Amino acid sequence: MKAAFITGHGGNEVVSVGERPLPPRGPGEVLVRLRAATLNQVDLYMRNSGAGIRHQLPQIMGLDGCGVVEEVGPDETRLRPGQRVLVYPGITCGRCEFCLAGQPVLCASMSLLGEHRDGTFAQYLSVPAANLFPVPAPLGDAEAAALGVNHLTAWRMVNTQARLQAHETVLIFGIGGGVSLAALQLARLIGARTIVTSRDELKLQRALALGAHHAIHSQREDVARQVMALTDGRGVDVVIENVGAAVWDSALRSLVRGGRIVTCGATTGDQPPADLRRVFIRQLQVLGSTLGNPGELAQVLALCQRGLLRPVIDSVYPLDEVHAALARLESGAQFGKIALRID
Structure with missing residues (x-):
């Protein structure tokens, strides 16, 4: 089968498109013929170094995907050949204390597609039947693929971790990225007041068109100062961020006393100044979040x-043009998800 895979670590020179073995369908697994996948920041991380993530080379890239059931086992009753499905990317043990407590996202031995095992940038994928979900009828393949990481991550951040309420105000950093856009969509469905940031004026205007209440140009304006002006000096109830060190100080200074900050990434660095006095004096809550159940x-x-709810798709590339797709993700120019079409 054709696939995009890494043969080492570095830039796009270590990403190849070529033939890889067809994945065998194990007991309880379903073979899926993939139609689409979307790019995530971890794809760049795995290409660049993959440091700290157990993996073997060569490895097929990609966490999320959408396709059609190709083959099921004799005991499978929920899924049928020809059915459109999307992929939940975490393979869990089902036996550790977290799985037994109904929190498989915390599984002590979870393996993730595209990180610990071959992923979705391929024509075929074999995963446990429990990792596949029927695709909602209104969605196209690229839109459906985006849900398994992007919108799932945002859902857990906004609803489970932050517990955002309709009467509250939320600040979302880096609008234009997939998780940030999904968080905006979910916050608007809740009815919360939304403030977004970006260094790109066009992205801010597009976010306002999608329903954001206020937009802050983070290169021209002091974010915390603008937040205080917009909230009459109070601050926001919730901050959603995946940027890391570059925005951490502004994020903490933007919160009301007792406010919550939820983080799921650190694209600009993972060692920000802690500002512990602000955290404990103002009784702020710092919450980490990754993926979802x-x-x-x-x-x-x-x-x-x-x-x-419908994901925003920035662009779609054929699998053969994975280098161009990765370059667009790395540039930060996208507004929404970058997808691969897998024929």
């Missing part, structure tokens, strides 16, 4: 099925 993904899919 299958049950949370089901809640996302229910919103999509009802026509209330």
Whole structure:
């Protein structure tokens, strides 16, 4: 089968498109013929170094995907050949204390597609049947693929971790990135007041068109100062961020007393100044978040099925042009998800 895979670590020179073995379908697994996948920041991380993540080379890239069931086992009753499905990217043990407590996203031995094992930038994928969900009818392949990481991550950040309420105000950094846009969409569905930031004026205007209440140009304006002006000196209840060191100080200074900051990434560095006095004096809550549980993904899919939620797709590239897709992601120019079409 054709796939995009890394043969080492560095730049796009270590990313190849070529033939890889067809994945065998193990007991309880389903073979899926993939149609689309989307790019995530971890794809760049795995290409660049993959430091700290156990993996073997060569490795097929990609965490999320959408496709069609190709083959099921004799005991499978929920899925059928020809059915459109999307992928939940975490393979869990089902036996550790976290899985047994209903929190498989915290599984002590979770392996992730595209990180610990071959991923979705390929024509075929074999995963446990429990990792596949029927695609909501209104969605195209690229839109459906985006849900398994992008919108699932945002859902857990906004709803499970932050517990955002309709009467609250949320500050979302880096609008234009997939998780930030998904967080905006989810916050608007809740009815919360939304403030977004970006260094790109066009992205800010597009976010306002999508329903953001206020937009701050983070290169020209002091974010915390603008937040205080917009909230009459109070600050926001919740901050959603995946940028890391570059925005951490502004994020903490933007929070109301007792406010919550939820982080899922550190693209500008993972060692920001802690400002512990502000954290404990103002009793701020710092919450980490990664991916989400299958049950949370089901809640996302229910919103999509009802026509209330639809991912924003920036661009779609054929699998053969994965280098161009990775370069666009690395540039930060995208507004929404960058997708691969897998024929």
